[in-house]
Every structure is written in structure tokens, then in C-alpha cells.
Amino acid sequence: MSLLIVGTVAFDAVETPHGKVDRMLGGAATYAAVAASYFTPVRIVSVVGDDFSPREHAIFRGRPIDVSGIERVNGRTFFWSGRYSQDMNDRVTLDTQLNVLADFDPKLPHHFRDSRFVFLANIQPSLQFQVLQQLETKPKLVALDTMNYWIEGALAELQAVLRCVHVLLINDSEARQLSGHYNLVEAAARIRKMGPKAVVIKRGEHGATLFAGKTTFSAPAMPLKLVRDPTGAGDSFAGGFMGSLTASGTVSDASLRRAMVYGSVMGSFAVEHFGLSRLRRLTKRQIGARARQFRHLTHFEL
Amino acid sequence: MSLLIVGTVAFDAVETPHGKVDRMLGGAATYAAVAASYFTPVRIVSVVGDDFSPREHAIFRGRPIDVSGIERVNGRTFFWSGRYSQDMNDRVTLDTQLNVLADFDPKLPHHFRDSRFVFLANIQPSLQFQVLQQLETKPKLVALDTMNYWIEGALAELQAVLRCVHVLLINDSEARQLSGHYNLVEAAARIRKMGPKAVVIKRGEHGATLFAGKTTFSAPAMPLKLVRDPTGAGDSFAGGFMGSLTASGTVSDASLRRAMVYGSVMGSFAVEHFGLSRLRRLTKRQIGARARQFRHLTHFEL
Numbered sequence: 342m343s344l345l346i347v348g349t350v351a352f353d354a355v356e357t358p359h360g361k362v363d364r365m366l367g368g369a370a371t372y373a374a375v376a377a378s379y380f381t382p383v384r385i386v387s388v389v390g391d392d393f394s395p396r397e398h399a400i401f402r403g404r405p406i407d408v409s410g411i412e413r414v415n416g417r418t419f420f421w422s423g424r425y426s427q428d429m430n431d432r433v434t435l436d437t438q439l440n441v442l443a444d445f446d447p448k449l450p451h452h453f454r455d456s457r458f459v460f461l462a463n464i465q466p467s468l469q470f471q472v473l474q475q476l477e478t479k480p481k482l483v484a485l486d487t488m489n490y491w492i493e494g495a496l497a498e499l500q501a502v503l504r505c506v507h508v509l510l511i512n513d514s515e516a517r518q519l520s521g522h523y524n525l526v527e528a529a530a531r532i533r534k535m536g537p538k539a540v541v542i543k544r545g546e547h548g549a550t551l552f553a554g555k556t557t558f559s560a561p562a563m564p565l566k567l568v569r570d571p572t573g574a575g576d577s578f579a580g581g582f583m584g585s586l587t588a589s590g591t592v593s594d595a596s597l598r599r600a601m602v603y604g605s606v607m608g609s610f611a612v613e614h615f616g617l618s619r620l621r622r623l624t625k626r627q628i629g630a631r632a633r634q635f636r637h638l639t640h641f642e643l
Numbered sequence: 644m645s646l647l648i649v650g651t652v653a654f655d656a657v658e659t660p661h662g663k664v665d666r667m668l669g670g671a672a673t674y675a676a677v678a679a680s681y682f683t684p685v686r687i688v689s690v691v692g693d694d695f696s697p698r699e700h701a702i703f704r705g706r707p708i709d710v711s712g713i714e715r716v717n718g719r720t721f722f723w724s725g726r727y728s729q730d731m732n733d734r735v736t737l738d739t740q741l742n743v744l745a746d747f748d749p750k751l752p753h754h755f756r757d758s759r760f761v762f763l764a765n766i767q768p769s770l771q772f773q774v775l776q777q778l779e780t781k782p783k784l785v786a787l788d789t790m791n792y793w794i795e796g797a798l799a800e801l802q803a804v805l806r807c808v809h810v811l812l813i814n815d816s817e818a819r820q821l822s823g824h825y826n827l828v829e830a831a832a833r834i835r836k837m838g839p840k841a842v843v844i845k846r847g848e849h850g851a852t853l854f855a856g857k858t859t860f861s862a863p864a865m866p867l868k869l870v871r872d873p874t875g876a877g878d879s880f881a882g883g884f885m886g887s888l889t890a891s892g893t894v895s896d897a898s899l900r901r902a903m904v905y906g907s908v909m910g911s912f913a914v915e916h917f918g919l920s921r922l923r924r925l926t927k928r929q930i931g932a933r934a935r936q937f938r939h940l941t942h943f944e945l
Binding site: 428523544556557558568601602629639 | 827849867868869870900931938939941942943945
């Protein structure tokens with residue numbers, strides 16, 4: 342089974358207490374696709390400019406990632422620049438240059454239109470909606486990520502697409518903003534009335550919680566000795582989460598819990614080094630070993 | 644096996660977004676003793692003033708709590724007043740009146756001196772040390788709680804007592820302050836060089852993490868629909884943690900993990916209502932049911 346991922350491919354400039362990188366490959370779809378590709382074949386839909394060289398394209402090569410949905414147009418690739426606070430729990434955006442993303446009109450290649458598992462990474466909600474319209478078979482599971490920018494500036498569009506998705510992945514502050522409720526149990530309940538049957542609330546260094554059906558499942562974050570760069574942690578989580586679900590082919594209480602753990606595993610790897618440098622060099626064996634570490638981290642007998 | 648608890652019995656005035664109470668029973672030893680008493684017999688050492696009436700004393704009656712170590716002296720009982728922020732993650736102290744605590748000189752009744760499990764709740768480190776000196780048999784497990792006030796104002800005393808304890812229970816910001824390191828894995832490692840073989844880092848609504856031997860264990864906090872008053876949550880955690888360990892009689896990887904869960908269970912009950920009002924009305928059945936909820940909250944199969 343293939344996972345369809347739609348979102349940004351970008352260049353990032355990032356500064357954290359552990360270093361500074363002026364230009365590195367990034368973008369929500371890139372992180373999610375690389376993370377998911379360890380679990381399942383991926384189909385990616387995005388747009389890049391003519392500054393996106395074969396050197397950058399190499400990130401997708403040698404992996405089961407079908408890049409025929411990456412459109413290449415004249416102009417420059419989407420660029421984001423940010424700086425993290427000393428404790429890395431906050432960040433300020435220093436610069437955003439939409440560039441080729443400004444006119445992005447996602448078109449699904451014909452052979453992508455039977456995708457049954459879909460991840461709509463963080464991007465303008467109307468584009469997320471447009472992608473869903475192009476599917477020719479009813480998807481089994483659609484998950485969506487979004488951010489405060491769209492909650493503030495494109496709420497009606499966001500609400501429209503939310504009615505068509507099964508899982509919303511969102512961070513805690515955005516869940517509060519979207520629901521208008523501080524308590525996260527209440528926030529998740531309200532969001533689930535907007536469409537998604539399941540809500541995954543990402544809490545950064547504190548882990549993630551799934552609300553689905555009668556299930557509440559909490560995955561802690563892996564305690565790490567060194568976090569160099571939190572960029573892409575949430576997208577890598579989403580990639581591991583959706584990759585694991587797509588590979589299992591079923592959506593059940595057990596497969597959702599397992600997906601939460603593999604999401605946490607991929608997020609924990611992503612933050613160990615700048616950009617995609619850790620994520621791109623993983624082996625399935627390392628992923629399995631860290632998943633077992635998660636089990637050791639949480640296992641108890643009453 | 645009995646658990647010896649030394650710490651404050653107090654009156655609190657508390658304001659949270661869910662209400663305001665001008666005078667209610669509180670104190671670290673009170674919360675810890677009531678929480679622990681559901682698991683094991685408790686011996687409490689503290690001091691109260693002559694304003695501590697039989698009505699307040701009732702909190703200890705009908706429970707396996709030996710109160711012969713609660714000294715009653717002329718004057719007023721320790722008083723603390725605080726206000727919580729809207730999100731209840733921060734609080735300001737409005738008033739602290741040491742009263743009878745100012746001259747507290749803890750004396751262990753003779754029949755307390757064989758205690759093998761000891762919890763030194765948050766109080767002046769020199770008093771914690773003094774209590775340890777009075778033990779006549781070598782304790783099996785000594786746990787200690789402290790706060791920023793002592794880290795800032797009585798560091799040498801704190802370091803002296805830390806050399807004699809097995810487990811330090813501490814919140815995340817205090818762990819950072821004590822160790823001088825932001826990263827919690829690093830902070831725990833540095834603290835373990837100060838004496839305690841195990842460190843439990845309490846992260847409020849985000850759960851708690853144990854670092855002991857080669858084990859790292861994370862317990863999430865139970866997602867609750869309504870948190871009315873966080874006062875005493877950490878002390879209730881400590882009571883459940885030490886109560887469970889004392890009842891098991893052994894200190895092992897399995898018993899420490901189980902203790903973390905029962906600590907989380909008792910903390911989760913404590914915050915549901917103001918002061919001790921939820922904690923004092925529990926049944927063993929309710930405690931068992933919530934522990935199973937924790938298992939449901941964290942269980943997964945790879």
C-alpha cells in the first residue's frame with residue numbers, strides 16, 4: 342500500500358543553541374516522506390523551483406518515494422528561516438519567502454489517484470482540499486496537519502477540509518486555539534465534532550496523545566541527551582505515524598497505538614541532528630531498536 | 644512495613660481559575676501521608692499549632708497513620724497562600740507564615756526509629772538530615788523532595804542530606820536549577836552524582852520520568868477533563884510512589900515502575916478537587932481502576 346503525501350519541499354535556515362545552518366533541505370512533505378519511506382512506499386506531491394538541484398533531489402533517491410508529483414517550475418523554492426529559544430520550546434520565524442509556493446496548484450498524477458492512505462501536511466487548507474477532490478477512490482484514512490497561521494487566517498477553508506479528514510495531527514497550543522478550550526481533553530472532544538474521528542495532540546518534548554473512539558493513548562517523548570534541532574520533528578512524527586498505519590493496511594486501536602510509537606520514534610531521531618541529516622541515514626534495525634526502547638520506557642506491571 | 648514521612652502540616656489559602664478557598668488543610672506531609680495510607684501504614688512526623696483542631700485532625704483518623712510524631716506547640720500552624728495562573732502551570736506565593744515551623748526540631752518517637760522506608764517531604768534540608776540521624780537501623784530506601792527555595796538558600800545543607808538519600812523527587816525546573824543543566828537526561832545524570840541513585844523528575848501535567856540504574860521510565864499524566872487545584876499534586880505523587888514501594892517491601896526495577904504509576908494515580912486524583920477533598924475520599928477499588936486506566940493509556944504492541 343502506498344502513502345500519498347502532499348506538502349512543502351523547502352530550503353530552511355535554522356539557528357538553535359547548538360548551531361546555525363544557513364541553507365538546508367527542509368519542508369513538511371520532505372520530512373514526512375523520508376520518515377514514512379522506512380515503512381511503506383510513498384507518493385509525494387509538491388513544488389520546487391529551478392534552484393532545487395540534483396544534489397537536493399538525492400534525498401528521495403534510493404527510497405521507495407515516487408517523485409513524479411513534484412512539479413518543477415521557474416523561480417525559487419519555498420524558503421523558511423527561524424531561530425529557536427535557549428530551551429528550544431519556542432521559535433521565531435525570521436523570514437518566509439513563498440516563492441514558487443505562491444502559485445502552487447497541486448495536480449495528482451493519474452497513478453496517484455487511487456491512494457487509500459493520504460497525509461495532507463501543513464499547507465494552505467484550500468490546497469489540501471483540492472488534493473482530496475482529485476482522488477478517484479474513497480481513501481481509507483486521511484490525516485491532516487495544520488498550523489496557527491491557517492487557524493487565524495483561513496479558518497473557514499480549514500473547517501471545510503477538516504470535515505473530510507479522519508485524523509488531525511496538531512500541536513497543543515494550536516489545539517487550544519482551534520477549539521477555544523484550554524483543557525486538552527476538552528479541546529480534543531471539540532475538534533472531533535468538527536470532523537476528524539481522531540485527534541493526535543503533539544506536545545514536543547513531552548510526547549503526544551491520541552484521542553480516538555473511546556481510546557486515549559499517551560506516548561512519551563524519548564528522553565534524549567542532546568537535541569540539536571527541533572525543525573521537522575512534528576512532520577517526522579506524522580511520517581512515522583502514517584507510514585506505520587499504511588504499512589499495516591488497517592486502522593484499529595492496536596495499529597493506531599503502534600503508529601503513535603513509530604511517530605515518536607521518527608520524531609526522536611529527527612531532532613538529534615540538523616535538518617534531515619539524522620533521518621536520512623537510518624536503518625530499519627535502528628528504528629526497531631528505538632521502538633523497543635519506547636517499550637522499555639513505558640512498560641510496567643501492576 | 645511502615646513508611647516514615649517527615650514534613651509540613653499546614654493551612655493553605657488557594658486561588659485557581661476554578662475557585663478560591665481561604666483556609667484549607669494542606670502541607671506536604673499531610674498530602675503524602677494520606678496518599679500513602681491507601682498502600683501501607685504511615686508514621687508521620689510534623690508540628691502543628693494550637694489552632695489545629697480535632698476537626699482538622701480527622702484527616703488522619705480511620706487510616707493506618709500513626710500521628711504520635713505530630714508535635715503540638717503553642718502558636719499558629721504553618722500557613723501558605725498562593726494563586727495559580729490561568730493555565731495552572733505557574734503559581735505565585737502570596738503569603739508564607741512559618742509560625743510554629745520556625746522552631747521545629749523534629750524528634751522521632753522511639754517506635755519510629757526502626758523505619759526502613761522514609762520519605763523526607765519538602766522542608767529545610769537540615770531538618771531532613773536531623774531526622775535521618777535519629778534512625779536506629781539502616782533504612783532500605785530514603786526518598787527526598789525539595790524546592791527552589793532550598794536550592795537557592797541552603798545548597799550546602801541540601802547537598803549534605805542528598806549524599807544520604809536513595810531517591811530524589813524533584814520537578815523539572817528545580818532539577819535544572821540544582822544540576823545547572825537544561826537537558827533533563829543530563830540533569831538527572833549530574834544529580835545522581837550528588838548521591839541519589841535514582842531521580843524522579845516530576846513534570847506536572849506532562850507526567851514524570853524515573854532515572855534509576857540503566858532504567859529510564861516515563862509515566863504520562865492522566866489526561867483529565869477538569870483540573871481544579873494542583874496544590875499537593877507532587878506530594879500526593881510522592882505518597883503514592885513511596886506507599887507502593889513500602890507495601891512491596893522491595894526496591895527493584897519492577898517495583899519502581901509500579902510506584903511511578905501509583906504516584907501518578909494519586910497525583911491525578913489530588914488535582915480533581917481543592918485541597919485534600921478528593922484524596923481523602925478514595926477507595927482502593929478506585930485507585931486500582933485508575934491504575935488500569937494508566938495501563939490502557941500507555942499500552943501498545945509493536
